[in-house]
Ligand SMILES: *[C@@H]1O[C@H](CO)[C@@H](O)[C@H](O)[C@H]1NC(C)=O
Ligand SMILES: *[C@@H]1O[C@H](CO)[C@@H](O)[C@H](O)[C@H]1NC(C)=O
Ligand SMILES: *[C@@H]1O[C@H](CO)[C@@H](O)[C@H](O)[C@H]1NC(C)=O
């Protein structure tokens with residue numbers, strides 16, 4: 198990765214926000230003060246207290262928009278400069294990047310959805326039938342290459358009904374349908390309505406998953422033209438015999454049968470046009486992001502979180518058996534941290550040739566985008582044609598063909614890995630020069646959240662190397678585990694596992710920074726030089742909460758941000774001490790050791 202490091206080194210040097218002579222802690226602290234809404238009461242509406250002033254203080258809708266903007270600016274400066282021109286490690290990569298950038302900025306063709314240019318329509322028409330190859334997925338069904346649930350290095354092809362996140366593309370397609378006169382408009386609308394209706398009808402929380410070979414899937418679902426589909430996806434025509442080693446994990450079988458029966462009976466005109474429209478939407482929505490930085494500091498934070506979780510396990514609140522404890526410890530030990538969604542393979546040759554088969558031009562941005570989408574599809578499916586081939590962990594990266602952009606960290610059960618997108622590692626979210634209190638409260642709580650996904654009711658089922666295990670199941674079925682979950686469930690949550698990750702993540706981050714059983718009522722704090730008003734524990738909570746500042750509609754799969762903050766601090770016993778609030782009678786804790794002595798309520802406090 199030499200050259201990427203070099204590249205990102207340049208990006209860091211260019212980072213326009215904070216020059217070296219600005220004190221990063223002053224800047225962070227000052228931002229925290231700007232975000233406050235002082236007319237609000239911290240004890241009852243902490244999000245509002247911490248974030249109420251954000252909208253007025255910031256030109257951005259939230260912190261993500263802020264870092265994205267900074268990232269883009271740094272990238273532009275790099276692309277416009279001659280930096281890296283004489284790079285000898287990955288000359289091809291840098292040349293390709295600049296070529297891509299040149300077309301991106303120089304090509305005046307505008308890809309407006311309301312008025313797609315003729316050339317785009319011509320391309321879509323010419324390439325009709327090549328949708329899968331060009332990265333279109335999740336229209337009639339979802340297809341992705343992943344790893345088997347019982348064997349985390351064995352590739353499988355997962356087939357299911359379209360992912361719920363594809364509904365945004367459906368909405369965009371609808372928008373597009375309304376904007377123009379279409380020949381088969383009524384038929385297309387019916388097609389969309391029918392698919393939606395079938396998805397609602399067959400949607401299940403935990404659908405049955407069948408593991409099938411290629412012949413089995415052809416036998417079970419003969420209505421789908423698998424030979425045609427895999428001919429396209431794998432680039433060449435293959436006999437069924439050559440594909441026999443492919444392993445499928447198929448869910449939503451009834452949906453697939455009925456949807457494809459319906460599609461079979463439909464004219465090809467509206468079907469093809471609908472696919473074209475969806476391809477257009479895909480091209481338009483496509484975003485990508487990347488950045489490398491600060492791995493060492495993140496590793497340290499992870500290290501301290503792991504050490505604290507290790508202490509939790511010593512206390513063994515959930516009364517695990519020695520065997521179960523060994524399982525959880527191994528899993529904790531095994532959690533990997535990945536900065537950026539890049540393979541572990543670091544050789545310059547690898548990066549240099551990665552895009553080799555993509556023919557970028559300096560004049561057509563659209564052409565380049567299509568090259569990239571097709572390349573991605575080729576690379577994702579490349580390993581499938583080698584029977585018995587195992588996942589090359591050196592070259593593994595998470596499929597990014599989910600429809601929502603991944604800008605925040607995420608945890609994967611099958612890899613026992615937390616991936617932190619590079620873009621996330623920027624002020625105001627993170628800066629390696631920041632005082633630990635800022636890093637451990639914000640990034641610590643974010644990593645703590647992701648780490649706790651390894652130990653919630655779904656994650657616990659997977660062992661240290663990402664395979665489902667009966668030991669995990671036994672832990673989940675145990676009485677203390679179920680009690681802990683019941684507590685978190687008392688206040689309804691959009692997603693229980695997110696709720697658990699929130700509560701446990703904040704507790705873990707707090708304990709990692711202040712130590713177990715910290716009690717601010719018994720301590721005196723020296724003020725930080727960069728923060729005259731708030732004492733350390735208060736500053737910790739503010740910095741944590743302000744990660745969630747912004748004016749956003751509800752985030753998918755999580756509770757609303759203000760609710761997430763208020764519920765999380767409400768379940769951290771120490772928050773009440775730190776802000777002199779009435780102690781809440783009950784808090785939900787899971788792995789965290791019980792307090793040594795019951796907290797004395799209503800003692801006078803002056804942190
Ligand atoms: C600040 O908090 C008060 C009290 O909750 C609220 O009425 C007001 O709308 C808030 N102001 C902003 C800008 O959020
Ligand atoms: C936002 O700032 C403007 C100008 O600084 C001020 O007039 C306004 O009252 C502020 N609004 C809130 C809700 O604080
Ligand atoms: C995983 O499941 C498949 C299908 O049930 C089976 O063929 C395979 O042997 C299993 N692999 C392991 C490692 O258990």
Ligand SMILES: *[C@@H]1O[C@H](CO)[C@@H](O)[C@H](O)[C@H]1NC(C)=O
Pocket residue numbers: 554555556
């Ligand atoms: C790239 O362009 C060359 C020359 O036009 C052509 O031979 C090759 O097939 C193209 N590769 C791809 C992946 O389109």
Ligand SMILES: [Zn+2]
Pocket residue numbers: 646647650694695698
């Ligand atoms: Zn989560």
